[in-house]
Amino acid sequence: MIESINGSKSTIINIANQCLEQADKNTDWLPMSIAGMAVLFTAWQAQIARKHSKVSVMPHLHIEIGLLNSELEDGIHLSIANNGQGPAIIKSFHISRGDKVVDLRGDSDEVDVNMRSLLNLNLLYRYQFTTFKGGGVIGPSIQVPLIVIKGFAKDPNNPDKTLQEISNNLSALDINVEYEDAFRESFIFSSQLDFPIKKREGIIKKLWLKFLDALPFK
Incomplete structure (x- = not known):
C-alpha cells in the first residue's frame, strides 16, 4: 500500500x-x-x-580552467570537476566549437587528432587529452583534466599574452555531458549553463537558449 x-x-x-x-x-x-x-x-x-x-548522492559537474605551475615549465588545463556528493556515470561526452564536434568516448588517437584540429593552436605545443572510451565515472570531489597544454614559450615583452590566448581558446569550447546519478536518473551538463539539468528537461532548455540567441538584442 x-x-x-x-x-x-x-x-x-x-x-x-x-x-x-x-x-x-x-x-x-x-x-x-x-x-x-x-x-x-x-x-x-x-x-x-x-x-x-x-x-x-547527486553529482554536480563544473568546468575549471587554470595554470599548472612547475619548476620546469608552465602549463594550462581545462578540467571537469565533480563537487557533488555522488558519482557521475558518463553516458556521452562531447566538446565542440561551431560545427566541429569531438566525441571523447572515441579512440584516443582519433580524439587527439580531432582535438588538435578543434583547438587550432600552435602545433609545437604539447597536448594531453583525456578520453572516456566505453564510458567512465567521475567520483565525488574528483577533478579530471580534459585538456592539458604545455611547451609554449612566453613573450618576454608580454608574458601573459600567450597564456591569455590559450585560455580564451579553451573558454570558447562548448562542453556537453550526459550522465546518470546513483539512482540512474539522467542529467545533461552544458558549459554554457555550468549547472546540470534533468535530461527530460534538456530539450526545452536547449530550445529556450536557441530562442535567446536569435533575439536581435541581448
Whole structure:
C-alpha cells in the first residue's frame, strides 16, 4: 500500500477523507482512523526520505580552467570537476566549437587528432587529452583534466599574452555531458549553463537558449 502512494498532498488528502468517511460508518472509527493516518504518515515520510537520499548522492559537474605551475615549465588545463556528493556515470561526452564536434568516448588517437584540429593552436605545443572510451565515472570531489597544454614559450615583452590566448581558446569550447546519478536518473551538463539539468528537461532548455540567441538584442 505504501508503494502505491506517490507522496503528493492531494493524494494524501483524498485518502484521508476516504478514511474519515469510512470511519463514520464504523463503530470502531477511532482505531481505524488512527491506523489509516499512521499508514499515510509512514508513506509520506518514506517519500521524503527517498528524495533526501537522491539529493545526498547527486553529482554536480563544473568546468575549471587554470595554470599548472612547475619548476620546469608552465602549463594550462581545462578540467571537469565533480563537487557533488555522488558519482557521475558518463553516458556521452562531447566538446565542440561551431560545427566541429569531438566525441571523447572515441579512440584516443582519433580524439587527439580531432582535438588538435578543434583547438587550432600552435602545433609545437604539447597536448594531453583525456578520453572516456566505453564510458567512465567521475567520483565525488574528483577533478579530471580534459585538456592539458604545455611547451609554449612566453613573450618576454608580454608574458601573459600567450597564456591569455590559450585560455580564451579553451573558454570558447562548448562542453556537453550526459550522465546518470546513483539512482540512474539522467542529467545533461552544458558549459554554457555550468549547472546540470534533468535530461527530460534538456530539450526545452536547449530550445529556450536557441530562442535567446536569435533575439536581435541581448
